[in-house]
Amino acid sequence: MAVMEHHLHEASGARRHLPMEYRDVHQSLRILGFWLFLATDMLLFACLFATYLVLRTHTDGGPTPRELFDVPGFTAETFILLTSSFTGGLATLAMRNGKKGQLIGWLAVTMLLGLSFVALEAQEFVKDALEGATMQRSAFLSSFFTLVGTHGSHVSVGIVWMFLTLLQVLRRGITPITARKVFIVNLYWHFLDVVWVFIFTIVYLSGVVM
Amino acid sequence: MWEGFRHFADTYLMWNEGPLIWMSDVLILLTSIGIVAVLTYFKKWKWLWDEWLTTVDHKKIGIMYLICALLMFFRGGVDALLMRTQLALPNNHFLDAEHYDQIFTTHGTIMILFMAMPFIFALFNIAVPLQIGARDVAFPYLNAISFWLFFFGALLFNISFVFGGSPDAGWTSYPPLSELAFDKGPGENFYLLGLQISGIGSIATGINFMATILKMRAPGMTLMRMPLFTWSVLAACVVIIFAFPALTVALALLLLDRIVGTHFFTILHGGNPMMFINLFWIWGHPEVYIVILPAFGVFSEVVATFARKRIFGYGSMVVALMAISVISFFVWVHHFFTMGAGADVNTFFAVATMAVGIPTGVKVFNWLFTMYRGRIRMSLPMLWTVAFVPCFAIGGATGVMLAVAPADYQYHNSYFLIAHFHQVLIGGTVFGMLAGMYYWWPKMFGFLLDERLGRWAFWFFNIGFYVCFMPQYALGFMGMQRRMYTYPADLGWGTLNFISTIGAYLMGIGFLFMVAQIIYSIRYGQRDLTGDPWDGRTLEWSLPSPVPHYNFAVIPTVEDRDYWWVLKQQGRTQELRPRPEEIQPIHMPKNSGRPFLMGVAFFVAGIGFVFNWYVLAVLGLLGVVACMVARAFEYDDEYHIPVEEVQHTEAALGRL
Ligand code: HEM
Numbered sequence: 059m060a061v062m063e064h065h066l067h068e069a070s071g072a073r074r075h076l077p078m079e080y081r082d083v084h085q086s087l088r089i090l091g092f093w094l095f096l097a098t099d100m101l102l103f104a105c106l107f108a109t110y111l112v113l114r115t116h117t118d119g120g121p122t123p124r125e126l127f128d129v130p131g132f133t134a135e136t137f138i139l140l141t142s143s144f145t146g147g148l149a150t151l152a153m154r155n156g157k158k159g160q161l162i163g164w165l166a167v168t169m170l171l172g173l174s175f176v177a178l179e180a181q182e183f184v185k186d187a188l189e190g191a192t193m194q195r196s197a198f199l200s201s202f203f204t205l206v207g208t209h210g211s212h213v214s215v216g217i218v219w220m221f222l223t224l225l226q227v228l229r230r231g232i233t234p235i236t237a238r239k240v241f242i243v244n245l246y247w248h249f250l251d252v253v254w255v256f257i258f259t260i261v262y263l264s265g266v267v268m
Numbered sequence: 269m270w271e272g273f274r275h276f277a278d279t280y281l282m283w284n285e286g287p288l289i290w291m292s293d294v295l296i297l298l299t300s301i302g303i304v305a306v307l308t309y310f311k312k313w314k315w316l317w318d319e320w321l322t323t324v325d326h327k328k329i330g331i332m333y334l335i336c337a338l339l340m341f342f343r344g345g346v347d348a349l350l351m352r353t354q355l356a357l358p359n360n361h362f363l364d365a366e367h368y369d370q371i372f373t374t375h376g377t378i379m380i381l382f383m384a385m386p387f388i389f390a391l392f393n394i395a396v397p398l399q400i401g402a403r404d405v406a407f408p409y410l411n412a413i414s415f416w417l418f419f420f421g422a423l424l425f426n427i428s429f430v431f432g433g434s435p436d437a438g439w440t441s442y443p444p445l446s447e448l449a450f451d452k453g454p455g456e457n458f459y460l461l462g463l464q465i466s467g468i469g470s471i472a473t474g475i476n477f478m479a480t481i482l483k484m485r486a487p488g489m490t491l492m493r494m495p496l497f498t499w500s501v502l503a504a505c506v507v508i509i510f511a512f513p514a515l516t517v518a519l520a521l522l523l524l525d526r527i528v529g530t531h532f533f534t535i536l537h538g539g540n541p542m543m544f545i546n547l548f549w550i551w552g553h554p555e556v557y558i559v560i561l562p563a564f565g566v567f568s569e570v571v572a573t574f575a576r577k578r579i580f581g582y583g584s585m586v587v588a589l590m591a592i593s594v595i596s597f598f599v600w601v602h603h604f605f606t607m608g609a610g611a612d613v614n615t616f617f618a619v620a621t622m623a624v625g626i627p628t629g630v631k632v633f634n635w636l637f638t639m640y641r642g643r644i645r646m647s648l649p650m651l652w653t654v655a656f657v658p659c660f661a662i663g664g665a666t667g668v669m670l671a672v673a674p675a676d677y678q679y680h681n682s683y684f685l686i687a688h689f690h691q692v693l694i695g696g697t698v699f700g701m702l703a704g705m706y707y708w709w710p711k712m713f714g715f716l717l718d719e720r721l722g723r724w725a726f727w728f729f730n731i732g733f734y735v736c737f738m739p740q741y742a743l744g745f746m747g748m749q750r751r752m753y754t755y756p757a758d759l760g761w762g763t764l765n766f767i768s769t770i771g772a773y774l775m776g777i778g779f780l781f782m783v784a785q786i787i788y789s790i791r792y793g794q795r796d797l798t799g800d801p802w803d804g805r806t807l808e809w810s811l812p813s814p815v816p817h818y819n820f821a822v823i824p825t826v827e828d829r830d831y832w833w834v835l836k837q838q839g840r841t842q843e844l845r846p847r848p849e850e851i852q853p854i855h856m857p858k859n860s861g862r863p864f865l866m867g868v869a870f871f872v873a874g875i876g877f878v879f880n881w882y883v884l885a886v887l888g889l890l891g892v893v894a895c896m897v898a899r900a901f902e903y904d905d906e907y908h909i910p911v912e913e914v915q916h917t918e919a920a921l922g923r924l
């Protein structure tokens with residue numbers, strides 16, 4: 059809504075050099091709003107990490123991190139997710155160059171990588187559960203599954219969201235609005251990647267060396 | 269058939285609880301029928317939907333928040349009177365222990381989350397866009413979602429009273445008491461889901477107003493020219509954004525413990541209840557600053573306006589607000605000094621707590637210096653502001669007493685604490701919100717609230733306050749603990765408790781005067797024809813009351829702090845009147861029914877989780893997702909107000 063059209067009139071010339079998604083003030087305002095949302099989401103994860111750190115030794119005689127974590131499994135997950143963040147970046151780049159076909163292609167690749175990440179994680183969870191390591195078993199497992207599962211469900215939401223965005227690009231091409239949407243969904247994706255880096259180090263790596 | 273019905277009535281409608289519930293059921297039924305009948309008779313359904321339920325206008329959303337806050341103040345107040353009635357005499361059996369537990373839980377939760385929070389959001393919505401020269405908030409659609417999440421979260425919490433049973437583990441809901449093993453009923457689930465749903469709305473409001481204040485200010489309105497109320501909202505939004513995620517996590521994990529069977533906070537299998545208590549207060553302490561900072565903002569506006577002086581020490585006021593919002597994150601352990609964190613930890617948090625007193629003291633002195641040699645008018649907003657100063661000073665002093673960690677071993681969880689936090693919550697937040705309500709009421713509705721009835725309300729409420737809470741400091745020293753439902757006669761607490769109850773009833777009478785005042789003023793209140801009834805200083809008073817839905821026909825360019833006052837002094841008020849040739853078409857967001865429907869969907873999901881009816885829960889969540897997907901594909905959500913219409917409206921208001 060052009061509640062701020064006075065800014066628009068003055069600024070439309072000055073904004074022309076900006077990337078597409080920032081050129082219209084309303085779109086750039088939404089990007090700011092999304093950054094603020096990410097701050098809250100980051101804090102949500104921070105609280106889950108804190109809970110995990112407090113509870114990770116509370117295994118109650120059940121499986122310990124070291125027994126549970128499967129090195130090849132989480133390494134593969136890490137590589138896949140990091141790569142998907144890179145392809146997401148390529149999608150943004152294609153968008154900025156106005157290459158609709160490439161943009162759609164990279165979004166699709168990113169989603170596929172995301173899907174395989176989620177599939178691997180689900181497989182890991184199922185395997186753990188079948189071995190008796192369920193989230194009801196101990197406080198450590200409760201906090202582990204909740205932290206990693208929250209990340210995993212964020213990724214799943216991200217995939218659906220990216221798909222919806224892709225449909226809009228297909229239908230409408232690259233406009234200031236769709237550009238902003240592509241940019242934001244990628245921002246979200248990179249954010250999840252950063253969270254995963256913390257999960258990788260704080261949960262998995264230090265879990266297997268502890 | 270009859271058996272089945274009886275079973276349902278006893279489990280869900282709690283008919284075996286006796287007359288209190290039956291009466292409530294009847295009253296709720298009658299009220300609902302009454303509302304439906306009135307709406308139908310006057311053919312107001314369409315009006316309700318078009319003008320209110322689907323609105324994205326910040327002014328209307330503000331009014332809806334205000335109405336809810338007042339209703340919740342009433343419910344919380346009735347709870348308070350029930351408790352005080354029970355405590356008036358020793359060995360009293362007006363309420364039994366179970367009911368008393370439920371009532372202090374609902375009272376505390378409602379007062380903080382469903383009275384104080386919507387009250388501050390009401391004032392955010394009503395004042396901030398107008399003060400900064402904007403046509404709406406940054407994200408009007410999200411703003412409507414926030415409101416409906418608050419509304420349906422509050423409804424979910426309140427409905428527990430007649431459907432399933434109230435929560436009873438205190439507003440802090442500490443595990444392990446609040447775990448399934450000790451608290452079987454659905455009440456605790458109502459608490460967790462009601463707070464969760466409205467909490468999501470609060471986070472969104474924090475984000476929305478932060479973006480609004482940072483990005484939507486009129487040209488020339490630099491940060492250091494912003495009105496102090498807007499500054500206080502910015503500070504509160506910082507705290508909301510940083511604090512609420514901790515509540516979200518605390519509630520979610522406790523809910524997982526209760527419905528999935530995890531072991532975060534249980535005693536068995538390695539759970540750690542202290543983790544909940546930390547998470548809760550990492551949010552909980554900042555929360556009390558969230559509700560006090562906007563009150564500070566109101567006092568700053570009111571003092572400057574009614575003393576007709578610039579606020580003293582504007583810069584230090586801004587620094588103090590920001591300092592408070594930062595320090596508020598480093599004090600949470602003072603809620604459990606007695607839990608054995610150790611002397612070093614306790615010392616840190618004790619000192620940090622006392623440090624909050626410094627910026628707060630700066631603010632109080634600035635208000636006093638602003639009043640000094642001002643030409644003070646004691647209108648209602650100013651009256652509440654003046655009453656706030658001593659009340660908050662005493663509350664602050666007893667707060668510093670509680671912050672002395674070794675001494676807190678004596679005061680902890682006693683009536684001394686109860687008296688302290690009521691003194692700051694009522695003397696600070698409630699007085700501030702009432703001052704703000706009186707102050708901006710004409711801007712919202714176009715008429716003033718009657719002074720005479722307002723003074724009666726003021727004196728009853730204030731005298732009642734001291735009569736109610738001063739004896740409780742003494743009771744605390746005499747050993748009376750909080751959350752006791754009764755006490756034996758030989759402890760000598762009877763007299764003071766009786767006095768305290770009289771005070772509570774005086775406050776109740778004060779509230780009734782307020783209701784009378786509003787009803788009377790709707791009909792007979794002085795109309796605000798100028799838009800500037802208090803001789804105000806900031807931009808909102810340059811607009812007519814009530815404000816047209818686009819707010820500013822032409823966005824002003826600001827050149828100074830208290831710009832409207834400056835223009836009045838210089839005889840330049842014409843400059844803020846729109847000139848016909850300057851008016852351009854105005855884009856506005858379209859109304860939408862989706863935020864309301866999304867609230868309904870959350871409510872349905874909430875009920876599903878409360879009773880572990882997972883089909884319902886999934887249906888509700890699918891509804892939420894459907895609303896979000898529909899929004900993703902919505903491109904046509906704005907419209908233009910043509911120039912002629914703006915000109916017509918402005919001309920009708922006599923401004924062209
Ligand atoms: C209007 C006059 C009020 C009266 C007479 C009143 C009275 C009471 C009483 C009797 C209790 C229970 C004490 C106990 O047994 O432990 C209580 C608790 C509480 N009140 Fe109030 N109150 C009032 C207003 C407020 C307001 C305005 C707020 C917040 C904005 C508030 C917040 C609380 C909280 C958080 C608790 C603690 C509940 C718990 O222990 O879980 N009260 N109040």
Ligand SMILES: [Cu+2]
Pocket residue numbers: 552553556599600602603
């Ligand atoms: Cu505190």
